[in-house]
Amino acid sequence: MPRPRSLTEAEVSSAALAVLDGSGLAALSMRAVAQRLGMGTMSLYRYVQSRQQLEGLIVELVLSGIDLDLGPAARGPWQDRLGLLMARARAAAAEHPNCVPLLLTHRHSAAGSRDWGEALLGALTDGGFAGVRRVAAFRALLSYLIGALQVEHLGPLSGPGTAALAGLPQDAYPLLSATARDASALAPEAEFRQGLDLLLAGLAVQDTATASADPTTAA
């Protein structure tokens, strides 16, 4: 019976994401988001309890963009499924680089994150992982994903920091400066994939379900 809401939650979160994408994390403020919505600052609090919750909505929106439908690969090898899920998550996050710092603190409250995690655990389970082994494998993949996103978007080797490292005195840091120079030859996607392949190779060694069928790990 009272006055109806003029905004949906989706409108709020996409406005916040638009501010974040367009103006950066430092410019993400209640005032800025409210202004983009054409409201007064305090009106935004009718839709959101705090700035924290607004950030949560952004993360939710970004993570809901992860496509969990693996298509024909869904019945393929579990390693391929892991690789696909990891790549999809990275791609979703990389579309909104300014959001990366928020993912860390708010991912646990996002439904999309949970669905993704459940899918990842499904692939691991099919690979023969259970109990603490599965915990360790899951967290290793998660850690790598999160760390790779961070390194990609605010690291010293990729992005602007690489140039600074490449300019280091070569006599003091011969390897670091050389590596920084080599880094330009490696695209971010390829870099992510190579690191991921290291983890997957490590998992394949541990895997007990398919070990007997895998010639590379036969004794």
Place this chain on the structure above:
Amino acid sequence: MPRPRSLTEAEVSSAALAVLDGSGLAALSMRAVAQRLGMGTMSLYRYVQSRQQLEGLIVELVLSGIDLDLGPAARGPWQDRLGLLMARARAAAAEHPNCVPLLLTHRHSAAGSRDWGEALLGALTDGGFAGVRRVAAFRALLSYLIGALQVEHLGPLSGPGTAALAGLPQDAYPLLSATARDASALAPEAEFRQGLDLLLAGLAVQDTATASADPTTAA
């Protein structure tokens, strides 16, 4: 000839770290640090150009605590050296968990970080890695380290978030809730080690220098 400084840079940075350790990242402000030093807020700006730089000093202090002397292991297998360097870095950061978010943005400006990176690259080089392979391996290790620190200190599975995940509806998220329950059986150090071993195993597969001597990768 003028009035001498009353504080050293080390006193400034350790005061800032003390505030961070004792009161958390949100409480780290110029006011708080200045107060702990017994100065007015603006006096702190005689020692530091900005808050950013103050954060850099904290990171520098924390990262300088990484012991790069590997002892007898310095002449051992390169995998062991990698493992030791990774564990040392994790330990240094884990001593000051509130500092973890700062590491991401300020690590490139810290000398301790560069020395550590150079040492890590040295071990990789001894393992036969060079060029883009070395870049990929280095960043994979770095990404895992950074991600693991994040997950350990603000993740959903370790820390307080684990309980929330374990309480998820088991029918909607059977694997996630089971994994969250299993997670309590895995100490943080062991978890880190297991994930690290996955990466090292992946590196061993790629390694061309010692592959012929490694029975697990023989064709």
Place this chain on the structure above:
DNA sequence: AGGCGTAGGCGTACACCATACGCTTACGAG
């Protein structure tokens, strides 16, 4: 059709933040 209660929208205020500017003052060299 008209009134009314609910809840949307927002103006103001407060505490806190980083920091620019300029004053005062302690200090050591001459």
Place this chain on the structure above:
DNA sequence: CTCGTAAGCGTATGGTGTACGCCTACGCCT
């Protein structure tokens, strides 16, 4: 003992998140 330098700091500005309370638009009720 004087004087220049720079340390220390008081004040002010513009930013932030958000608590509180007012006005008012709206849709169900009679």
